[in-house]
Amino acid sequence: MNDPIRQLARAEATAHGRGGTRAEFGPLVAAHHGPGLPLNSAWHDGSAPLTEADLLAFEAFSAAHDTPATLHLLAPSVNDALPLLTARGYALTYVLHAFTHDLHDLPPAPTLDVRRSDDPDGWAALSAQGFGPGSEAVMRVVAHLPGTQLYQANVDGQAAGTAALSLTEGVAALFGTSTLPGLRGLGAQTALLAARLHAAHAQGAALASVFATPGSASERNIRRAGFGLTTLRLTFTRAG
Template sequence: MNELIRQLAQAEASAHGRGGVRAEFGPLVAAYHGPDLALNSAWHDGHATPTEADLSAFEAFSAQHAAPITLHVLSPFVNAALPLLTARGYVLSYTLHAYTRDLRDLPSTPALEVTAETDPATWAALSGQGFGPGSEPIMRVVAGLPGTQRFTAHVDGQHAGTAALNVQGNVAALFGTSTRPQWRGRGVQTALLAARLHAARGQGAALASVFATPGSDSERNIRRAGFQLSALRLTFTRPG
Protein backbone atom coordinates (compact mmCIF):
# COMPACT_ATOMS: atom_id res chain seq x y z
CA MET A 1 0.00 0.00 0.00
CA ASN A 2 2.81 2.45 0.80
CA GLU A 3 4.19 2.03 -2.72
CA LEU A 4 0.80 2.96 -4.15
CA ILE A 5 0.66 6.02 -1.89
CA ARG A 6 4.23 6.94 -2.84
CA GLN A 7 3.19 6.76 -6.48
CA LEU A 8 0.24 9.03 -5.71
CA ALA A 9 2.43 11.49 -3.78
CA GLN A 10 4.93 11.65 -6.64
CA ALA A 11 2.21 12.28 -9.22
CA GLU A 12 0.63 15.04 -7.13
CA ALA A 13 4.00 16.67 -6.49
CA SER A 14 4.93 16.47 -10.19
CA ALA A 15 1.67 18.19 -11.13
CA HIS A 16 1.83 20.75 -8.34
CA GLY A 17 3.87 23.44 -10.04
CA ARG A 18 2.09 23.40 -13.39
CA GLY A 19 1.69 26.93 -14.66
CA GLY A 20 3.06 28.63 -11.57
CA VAL A 21 6.40 29.51 -10.02
CA ARG A 22 7.83 26.13 -9.02
CA ALA A 23 10.70 25.27 -6.68
CA GLU A 24 11.94 22.00 -5.20
CA PHE A 25 13.44 21.63 -1.74
CA GLY A 26 14.45 18.02 -1.21
CA PRO A 27 11.19 16.03 -1.24
CA LEU A 28 9.06 19.21 -1.18
CA VAL A 29 7.67 20.69 -4.38
CA ALA A 30 6.48 24.25 -3.81
CA ALA A 31 4.39 26.42 -6.11
CA TYR A 32 3.16 30.00 -6.21
CA HIS A 33 0.28 30.96 -8.52
CA GLY A 34 -0.68 34.47 -7.39
CA PRO A 35 -1.87 36.43 -4.36
CA ASP A 36 -4.34 34.79 -1.98
CA LEU A 37 -4.72 31.49 -3.85
CA ALA A 38 -5.03 28.18 -2.02
CA LEU A 39 -2.77 26.59 -4.66
CA ASN A 40 0.19 28.38 -3.04
CA SER A 41 1.66 25.52 -1.03
CA ALA A 42 4.13 22.64 -1.07
CA TRP A 43 3.63 18.92 -1.65
CA HIS A 44 5.71 16.17 -0.09
CA ASP A 45 6.62 13.71 -2.86
CA GLY A 46 6.85 10.61 -0.65
CA HIS A 47 10.49 9.75 -1.38
CA ALA A 48 12.36 11.13 1.65
CA THR A 49 11.81 12.87 4.95
CA PRO A 50 12.24 16.65 4.69
CA THR A 51 15.23 18.08 6.53
CA GLU A 52 15.49 21.30 8.47
CA ALA A 53 17.29 22.83 5.47
CA ASP A 54 14.44 21.76 3.15
CA LEU A 55 11.83 23.37 5.39
CA SER A 56 13.87 26.53 5.86
CA ALA A 57 14.21 26.93 2.10
CA PHE A 58 10.49 26.35 1.57
CA GLU A 59 9.63 28.88 4.27
CA ALA A 60 11.92 31.43 2.61
CA PHE A 61 10.22 30.75 -0.74
CA SER A 62 6.81 31.40 0.86
CA ALA A 63 8.04 34.60 2.49
CA GLN A 64 9.50 35.78 -0.82
CA HIS A 65 6.03 35.54 -2.36
CA ALA A 66 4.14 36.76 0.72
CA ALA A 67 2.29 33.43 0.81
CA PRO A 68 1.15 31.45 3.86
CA ILE A 69 3.36 28.47 4.74
CA THR A 70 1.23 25.47 3.77
CA LEU A 71 2.43 21.89 3.33
CA HIS A 72 0.52 18.76 2.18
CA VAL A 73 1.70 15.33 3.34
CA LEU A 74 0.04 11.94 2.81
CA SER A 75 -0.51 10.04 6.04
CA PRO A 76 1.98 7.14 5.59
CA PHE A 77 4.80 9.70 5.53
CA VAL A 78 3.69 11.93 8.40
CA ASN A 79 5.23 10.10 11.37
CA ALA A 80 8.77 10.53 10.09
CA ALA A 81 8.26 14.24 9.40
CA LEU A 82 6.14 15.15 12.43
CA PRO A 83 8.88 15.75 15.05
CA LEU A 84 10.61 18.33 12.88
CA LEU A 85 7.34 19.93 11.76
CA THR A 86 6.21 20.25 15.37
CA ALA A 87 9.56 21.68 16.45
CA ARG A 88 9.30 24.36 13.75
CA GLY A 89 5.78 25.37 14.77
CA TYR A 90 3.68 23.65 12.10
CA VAL A 91 0.12 22.75 13.08
CA LEU A 92 -2.44 20.50 11.42
CA SER A 93 -4.99 22.68 9.62
CA TYR A 94 -7.29 20.20 7.90
CA THR A 95 -7.56 16.69 6.54
CA LEU A 96 -8.92 15.22 3.32
CA HIS A 97 -9.52 11.59 2.45
CA ALA A 98 -7.38 10.26 -0.42
CA TYR A 99 -9.17 7.69 -2.58
CA THR A 100 -7.76 5.51 -5.34
CA ARG A 101 -9.06 2.87 -7.73
CA ASP A 102 -7.59 0.92 -10.60
CA LEU A 103 -9.00 1.45 -14.05
CA ARG A 104 -10.32 -2.04 -14.66
CA ASP A 105 -14.05 -2.82 -14.49
CA LEU A 106 -15.12 0.79 -14.83
CA PRO A 107 -18.66 2.03 -14.21
CA SER A 108 -20.80 2.23 -17.33
CA THR A 109 -20.49 5.32 -19.49
CA PRO A 110 -22.56 8.17 -18.03
CA ALA A 111 -26.26 8.46 -18.74
CA LEU A 112 -25.98 12.25 -18.79
CA GLU A 113 -24.18 14.00 -21.60
CA VAL A 114 -20.59 14.94 -20.64
CA THR A 115 -18.48 16.98 -23.04
CA ALA A 116 -14.96 18.37 -23.12
CA GLU A 117 -14.91 22.13 -22.45
CA THR A 118 -12.43 23.91 -24.69
CA ASP A 119 -12.82 27.41 -23.23
CA PRO A 120 -11.13 27.79 -19.82
CA ALA A 121 -13.07 30.96 -18.95
CA THR A 122 -16.45 29.32 -19.58
CA TRP A 123 -15.49 26.30 -17.51
CA ALA A 124 -14.19 28.45 -14.64
CA ALA A 125 -17.37 30.55 -14.55
CA LEU A 126 -19.58 27.45 -14.42
CA SER A 127 -17.32 25.87 -11.82
CA GLY A 128 -17.52 28.98 -9.68
CA GLN A 129 -21.31 28.79 -9.75
CA GLY A 130 -21.06 25.27 -8.36
CA PHE A 131 -18.47 25.95 -5.68
CA GLY A 132 -20.01 29.23 -4.59
CA PRO A 133 -19.09 32.90 -4.15
CA GLY A 134 -15.40 33.74 -4.24
CA SER A 135 -14.31 30.51 -5.94
CA GLU A 136 -14.12 31.66 -9.56
CA PRO A 137 -10.64 33.28 -9.34
CA ILE A 138 -8.97 30.05 -8.25
CA MET A 139 -10.97 28.02 -10.76
CA ARG A 140 -9.70 30.34 -13.53
CA VAL A 141 -6.16 29.40 -12.50
CA VAL A 142 -7.06 25.69 -12.32
CA ALA A 143 -8.74 25.85 -15.73
CA GLY A 144 -5.63 27.29 -17.37
CA LEU A 145 -3.01 25.00 -15.83
CA PRO A 146 -1.05 22.97 -18.39
CA GLY A 147 -2.46 19.48 -18.67
CA THR A 148 -5.86 20.29 -17.16
CA GLN A 149 -8.65 18.54 -19.07
CA ARG A 150 -12.00 20.23 -18.48
CA PHE A 151 -15.40 18.48 -18.57
CA THR A 152 -18.98 19.77 -18.42
CA ALA A 153 -22.08 17.70 -17.66
CA HIS A 154 -25.45 18.64 -19.15
CA VAL A 155 -28.99 18.12 -17.85
CA ASP A 156 -31.93 18.92 -20.12
CA GLY A 157 -29.56 20.80 -22.41
CA GLN A 158 -28.24 23.01 -19.61
CA HIS A 159 -24.74 23.23 -18.17
CA ALA A 160 -25.15 21.41 -14.85
CA GLY A 161 -21.68 20.69 -13.47
CA THR A 162 -17.97 20.73 -14.14
CA ALA A 163 -14.92 18.62 -13.36
CA ALA A 164 -11.27 18.28 -14.33
CA LEU A 165 -8.68 15.60 -14.99
CA ASN A 166 -4.89 15.54 -15.17
CA VAL A 167 -2.84 12.49 -16.14
CA GLN A 168 0.73 12.19 -14.86
CA GLY A 169 2.33 8.98 -16.12
CA ASN A 170 -0.04 6.20 -15.20
CA VAL A 171 -1.84 8.16 -12.45
CA ALA A 172 -4.99 10.15 -13.25
CA ALA A 173 -5.95 12.89 -10.79
CA LEU A 174 -9.65 13.78 -10.67
CA PHE A 175 -10.43 17.20 -9.20
CA GLY A 176 -12.43 20.40 -9.55
CA THR A 177 -15.84 18.70 -9.37
CA SER A 178 -18.81 20.98 -8.75
CA THR A 179 -22.54 21.00 -9.50
CA ARG A 180 -24.63 24.11 -10.05
CA PRO A 181 -27.18 24.33 -7.20
CA GLN A 182 -30.29 23.89 -9.33
CA TRP A 183 -29.01 20.58 -10.75
CA ARG A 184 -27.95 18.84 -7.56
CA GLY A 185 -29.39 15.39 -6.95
CA ARG A 186 -29.59 14.63 -10.69
CA GLY A 187 -26.54 12.35 -10.99
CA VAL A 188 -24.17 15.04 -12.26
CA GLN A 189 -21.17 14.04 -10.12
CA THR A 190 -21.70 10.36 -10.91
CA ALA A 191 -21.65 11.15 -14.64
CA LEU A 192 -18.53 13.29 -14.35
CA LEU A 193 -16.72 10.59 -12.38
CA ALA A 194 -17.54 7.91 -14.96
CA ALA A 195 -16.60 10.11 -17.91
CA ARG A 196 -13.20 10.97 -16.44
CA LEU A 197 -12.43 7.37 -15.50
CA HIS A 198 -13.06 6.27 -19.08
CA ALA A 199 -11.02 9.19 -20.42
CA ALA A 200 -8.13 8.36 -18.08
CA ARG A 201 -8.04 4.72 -19.12
CA GLY A 202 -8.13 5.79 -22.76
CA GLN A 203 -4.99 7.86 -22.11
CA GLY A 204 -3.08 4.92 -20.64
CA ALA A 205 -3.53 5.58 -16.93
CA ALA A 206 -3.76 2.58 -14.61
CA LEU A 207 -4.70 4.33 -11.37
CA ALA A 208 -7.16 7.11 -10.56
CA SER A 209 -7.05 9.31 -7.47
CA VAL A 210 -9.38 11.84 -5.92
CA PHE A 211 -9.52 13.76 -2.64
CA ALA A 212 -12.73 14.26 -0.66
CA THR A 213 -13.90 16.08 2.44
CA PRO A 214 -14.76 13.43 5.06
CA GLY A 215 -18.50 12.78 5.29
CA SER A 216 -19.42 14.88 2.24
CA ASP A 217 -21.86 14.01 -0.54
CA SER A 218 -18.87 13.93 -2.88
CA GLU A 219 -17.26 11.24 -0.75
CA ARG A 220 -20.35 9.07 -1.00
CA ASN A 221 -20.39 9.47 -4.80
CA ILE A 222 -16.70 8.56 -4.95
CA ARG A 223 -17.28 5.38 -2.95
CA ARG A 224 -20.17 4.39 -5.22
CA ALA A 225 -17.83 4.78 -8.21
CA GLY A 226 -15.57 2.07 -6.82
CA PHE A 227 -12.87 4.12 -5.12
CA GLN A 228 -11.26 2.87 -1.92
CA LEU A 229 -9.94 4.99 0.93
CA SER A 230 -6.14 4.73 0.71
CA ALA A 231 -4.70 7.49 2.91
CA LEU A 232 -5.30 10.88 4.46
CA ARG A 233 -3.99 14.12 3.04
CA LEU A 234 -2.81 16.14 6.01
CA THR A 235 -2.33 19.87 5.52
CA PHE A 236 0.04 21.64 7.88
CA THR A 237 0.49 25.37 8.25
CA ARG A 238 3.06 27.42 10.12
CA PRO A 239 1.43 30.50 11.62
CA GLY A 240 3.27 33.74 10.99
Protein backbone atom coordinates in the same frame (compact mmCIF):
# COMPACT_ATOMS: atom_id res chain seq x y z
CA MET B 1 5.08 3.68 2.10
CA ASN B 2 3.35 1.16 -0.17
CA ASP B 3 3.51 1.41 -3.95
CA PRO B 4 0.08 2.98 -4.72
CA ILE B 5 0.64 5.65 -2.08
CA ARG B 6 4.19 6.34 -3.25
CA GLN B 7 2.91 6.52 -6.84
CA LEU B 8 0.16 8.91 -5.77
CA ALA B 9 2.52 11.15 -3.78
CA ARG B 10 4.98 11.42 -6.66
CA ALA B 11 2.28 12.10 -9.24
CA GLU B 12 0.55 14.74 -7.12
CA ALA B 13 3.82 16.52 -6.37
CA THR B 14 4.79 16.52 -10.04
CA ALA B 15 1.40 17.83 -11.11
CA HIS B 16 1.47 20.43 -8.32
CA GLY B 17 4.52 22.00 -9.92
CA ARG B 18 2.81 22.70 -13.24
CA GLY B 19 2.08 26.35 -13.87
CA GLY B 20 2.94 29.31 -11.67
CA THR B 21 6.36 29.70 -10.07
CA ARG B 22 7.80 26.29 -9.21
CA ALA B 23 10.60 25.33 -6.81
CA GLU B 24 11.89 22.13 -5.22
CA PHE B 25 13.26 21.74 -1.70
CA GLY B 26 14.30 18.13 -1.13
CA PRO B 27 11.07 16.07 -1.35
CA LEU B 28 8.91 19.23 -1.43
CA VAL B 29 7.58 20.61 -4.70
CA ALA B 30 6.32 24.16 -4.14
CA ALA B 31 4.28 26.40 -6.42
CA HIS B 32 3.03 29.97 -6.27
CA HIS B 33 0.16 30.98 -8.57
CA GLY B 34 -0.72 34.48 -7.42
CA PRO B 35 -1.60 36.56 -4.36
CA GLY B 36 -4.00 34.99 -1.89
CA LEU B 37 -4.65 31.73 -3.75
CA PRO B 38 -5.02 28.48 -1.77
CA LEU B 39 -3.02 26.72 -4.51
CA ASN B 40 0.12 28.39 -3.11
CA SER B 41 1.62 25.47 -1.20
CA ALA B 42 4.03 22.55 -1.39
CA TRP B 43 3.57 18.81 -1.85
CA HIS B 44 5.74 16.13 -0.25
CA ASP B 45 6.58 13.62 -3.00
CA GLY B 46 7.23 10.70 -0.63
CA SER B 47 10.76 10.15 -1.88
CA ALA B 48 12.72 11.05 1.26
CA PRO B 49 12.24 12.29 4.82
CA LEU B 50 11.73 16.02 5.27
CA THR B 51 14.71 17.90 6.73
CA GLU B 52 14.97 21.22 8.56
CA ALA B 53 16.95 22.62 5.61
CA ASP B 54 14.09 21.69 3.26
CA LEU B 55 11.58 23.47 5.50
CA LEU B 56 13.73 26.57 5.95
CA ALA B 57 14.17 26.90 2.19
CA PHE B 58 10.44 26.43 1.59
CA GLU B 59 9.61 28.98 4.26
CA ALA B 60 11.94 31.49 2.59
CA PHE B 61 10.20 30.81 -0.75
CA SER B 62 6.81 31.37 0.88
CA ALA B 63 7.94 34.57 2.59
CA ALA B 64 9.34 35.90 -0.69
CA HIS B 65 5.85 35.49 -2.17
CA ASP B 66 4.12 36.87 0.94
CA THR B 67 2.12 33.70 1.50
CA PRO B 68 1.77 31.34 4.49
CA ALA B 69 3.98 28.25 4.42
CA THR B 70 1.49 25.46 3.70
CA LEU B 71 2.35 21.91 2.74
CA HIS B 72 0.51 18.67 1.97
CA LEU B 73 1.66 15.21 3.00
CA LEU B 74 0.12 11.78 2.62
CA ALA B 75 -0.31 10.00 5.94
CA PRO B 76 2.67 7.59 5.73
CA SER B 77 5.09 10.55 5.55
CA VAL B 78 3.63 12.36 8.55
CA ASN B 79 5.07 10.32 11.44
CA ASP B 80 8.67 11.09 10.48
CA ALA B 81 7.90 14.73 9.67
CA LEU B 82 5.67 15.61 12.62
CA PRO B 83 8.37 16.39 15.25
CA LEU B 84 10.09 18.75 12.82
CA LEU B 85 6.84 20.36 11.71
CA THR B 86 5.78 20.91 15.32
CA ALA B 87 9.17 22.40 16.22
CA ARG B 88 8.90 24.82 13.28
CA GLY B 89 5.45 26.00 14.35
CA TYR B 90 3.26 24.12 11.87
CA ALA B 91 -0.26 23.04 12.79
CA LEU B 92 -2.62 20.62 11.11
CA THR B 93 -5.20 22.72 9.25
CA TYR B 94 -7.05 20.29 7.00
CA VAL B 95 -7.56 16.57 6.38
CA LEU B 96 -8.90 14.98 3.21
CA HIS B 97 -9.54 11.35 2.35
CA ALA B 98 -7.45 10.13 -0.59
CA PHE B 99 -9.25 7.58 -2.78
CA THR B 100 -7.87 5.52 -5.65
CA HIS B 101 -9.49 3.45 -8.38
CA ASP B 102 -7.89 0.64 -10.40
CA LEU B 103 -8.74 1.50 -14.01
CA HIS B 104 -8.96 -2.14 -15.02
CA ASP B 105 -12.39 -2.18 -13.37
CA LEU B 106 -14.53 0.67 -14.71
CA PRO B 107 -18.06 1.75 -13.74
CA PRO B 108 -20.74 1.91 -16.46
CA ALA B 109 -20.37 4.75 -18.93
CA PRO B 110 -22.36 7.87 -17.94
CA THR B 111 -25.96 8.17 -19.09
CA LEU B 112 -25.97 11.96 -18.82
CA ASP B 113 -24.46 14.19 -21.49
CA VAL B 114 -20.80 14.77 -20.51
CA ARG B 115 -18.42 16.47 -22.89
CA ARG B 116 -14.98 18.09 -22.96
CA SER B 117 -14.86 21.87 -22.67
CA ASP B 118 -12.44 23.96 -24.73
CA ASP B 119 -13.40 27.21 -22.98
CA PRO B 120 -11.28 27.49 -19.80
CA ASP B 121 -12.72 30.81 -18.65
CA GLY B 122 -16.31 29.71 -19.29
CA TRP B 123 -15.62 26.45 -17.46
CA ALA B 124 -14.14 28.37 -14.51
CA ALA B 125 -17.19 30.63 -14.31
CA LEU B 126 -19.53 27.64 -14.25
CA SER B 127 -17.37 25.84 -11.71
CA ALA B 128 -17.38 28.86 -9.43
CA GLN B 129 -21.17 28.87 -9.41
CA GLY B 130 -20.99 25.46 -7.76
CA PHE B 131 -18.12 26.21 -5.37
CA GLY B 132 -19.53 29.57 -4.31
CA PRO B 133 -18.52 33.23 -4.11
CA GLY B 134 -14.80 34.00 -4.26
CA SER B 135 -13.81 30.78 -6.04
CA GLU B 136 -13.65 31.97 -9.65
CA ALA B 137 -10.05 33.25 -9.46
CA VAL B 138 -8.87 29.88 -8.19
CA MET B 139 -10.87 27.93 -10.76
CA ARG B 140 -9.56 30.13 -13.56
CA VAL B 141 -6.01 29.21 -12.54
CA VAL B 142 -6.99 25.53 -12.34
CA ALA B 143 -8.58 25.67 -15.79
CA HIS B 144 -5.40 27.05 -17.34
CA LEU B 145 -2.91 24.69 -15.67
CA PRO B 146 -0.87 22.78 -18.27
CA GLY B 147 -2.27 19.33 -19.00
CA THR B 148 -5.70 19.98 -17.46
CA GLN B 149 -8.67 18.43 -19.27
CA LEU B 150 -12.00 20.12 -18.58
CA TYR B 151 -15.41 18.43 -18.54
CA GLN B 152 -18.99 19.64 -18.33
CA ALA B 153 -22.13 17.64 -17.54
CA ASN B 154 -25.50 18.75 -18.90
CA VAL B 155 -29.00 17.89 -17.68
CA ASP B 156 -31.78 18.47 -20.21
CA GLY B 157 -29.45 20.69 -22.22
CA GLN B 158 -28.51 22.84 -19.22
CA ALA B 159 -25.01 22.99 -17.73
CA ALA B 160 -25.20 21.16 -14.41
CA GLY B 161 -21.65 20.42 -13.32
CA THR B 162 -17.97 20.73 -14.09
CA ALA B 163 -14.88 18.67 -13.39
CA ALA B 164 -11.24 18.34 -14.39
CA LEU B 165 -8.71 15.59 -15.09
CA SER B 166 -4.94 15.45 -15.49
CA LEU B 167 -2.61 12.52 -16.13
CA THR B 168 0.83 12.20 -14.55
CA GLU B 169 3.05 9.12 -14.70
CA GLY B 170 0.10 6.78 -15.24
CA VAL B 171 -2.01 8.34 -12.47
CA ALA B 172 -5.20 10.19 -13.40
CA ALA B 173 -6.02 12.95 -10.91
CA LEU B 174 -9.71 13.86 -10.72
CA PHE B 175 -10.41 17.28 -9.27
CA GLY B 176 -12.37 20.52 -9.66
CA THR B 177 -15.75 18.79 -9.37
CA SER B 178 -18.63 21.19 -8.85
CA THR B 179 -22.41 20.99 -9.26
CA LEU B 180 -24.48 24.10 -9.88
CA PRO B 181 -27.06 25.12 -7.27
CA GLY B 182 -30.53 23.89 -8.13
CA LEU B 183 -29.17 20.99 -10.18
CA ARG B 184 -27.76 18.85 -7.40
CA GLY B 185 -28.98 15.33 -6.87
CA LEU B 186 -29.56 14.75 -10.60
CA GLY B 187 -26.50 12.59 -11.20
CA ALA B 188 -24.09 15.17 -12.63
CA GLN B 189 -21.24 14.31 -10.26
CA THR B 190 -21.66 10.56 -10.79
CA ALA B 191 -21.63 11.10 -14.57
CA LEU B 192 -18.51 13.27 -14.39
CA LEU B 193 -16.71 10.64 -12.31
CA ALA B 194 -17.56 7.87 -14.77
CA ALA B 195 -16.69 9.95 -17.83
CA ARG B 196 -13.26 10.84 -16.48
CA LEU B 197 -12.49 7.27 -15.42
CA HIS B 198 -13.28 6.05 -18.93
CA ALA B 199 -11.27 8.89 -20.47
CA ALA B 200 -8.28 8.20 -18.22
CA HIS B 201 -8.37 4.50 -19.09
CA ALA B 202 -8.54 5.32 -22.80
CA GLN B 203 -5.46 7.52 -22.38
CA GLY B 204 -3.44 4.74 -20.79
CA ALA B 205 -3.70 5.54 -17.08
CA ALA B 206 -3.68 2.57 -14.69
CA LEU B 207 -4.79 4.34 -11.52
CA ALA B 208 -7.16 7.22 -10.74
CA SER B 209 -7.13 9.35 -7.62
CA VAL B 210 -9.47 11.85 -6.01
CA PHE B 211 -9.57 13.70 -2.68
CA ALA B 212 -12.73 14.34 -0.68
CA THR B 213 -13.83 15.89 2.57
CA PRO B 214 -14.64 13.07 5.04
CA GLY B 215 -18.38 12.42 5.30
CA SER B 216 -19.33 14.70 2.40
CA ALA B 217 -21.84 13.98 -0.35
CA SER B 218 -18.92 13.95 -2.79
CA GLU B 219 -17.28 11.18 -0.79
CA ARG B 220 -20.43 9.07 -1.01
CA ASN B 221 -20.51 9.52 -4.80
CA ILE B 222 -16.82 8.61 -5.01
CA ARG B 223 -17.34 5.39 -3.07
CA ARG B 224 -20.31 4.45 -5.26
CA ALA B 225 -18.10 4.92 -8.33
CA GLY B 226 -15.82 2.15 -7.05
CA PHE B 227 -13.04 4.16 -5.41
CA GLY B 228 -11.44 2.77 -2.27
CA LEU B 229 -10.02 4.78 0.62
CA THR B 230 -6.24 4.58 0.30
CA THR B 231 -4.80 7.09 2.76
CA LEU B 232 -5.20 10.61 4.18
CA ARG B 233 -3.90 13.89 2.85
CA LEU B 234 -2.89 16.14 5.73
CA THR B 235 -2.29 19.86 5.29
CA PHE B 236 -0.03 21.76 7.66
CA THR B 237 0.37 25.53 7.85
CA ARG B 238 3.02 27.46 9.75
CA ALA B 239 1.70 30.00 12.21
CA GLY B 240 2.82 33.61 11.93
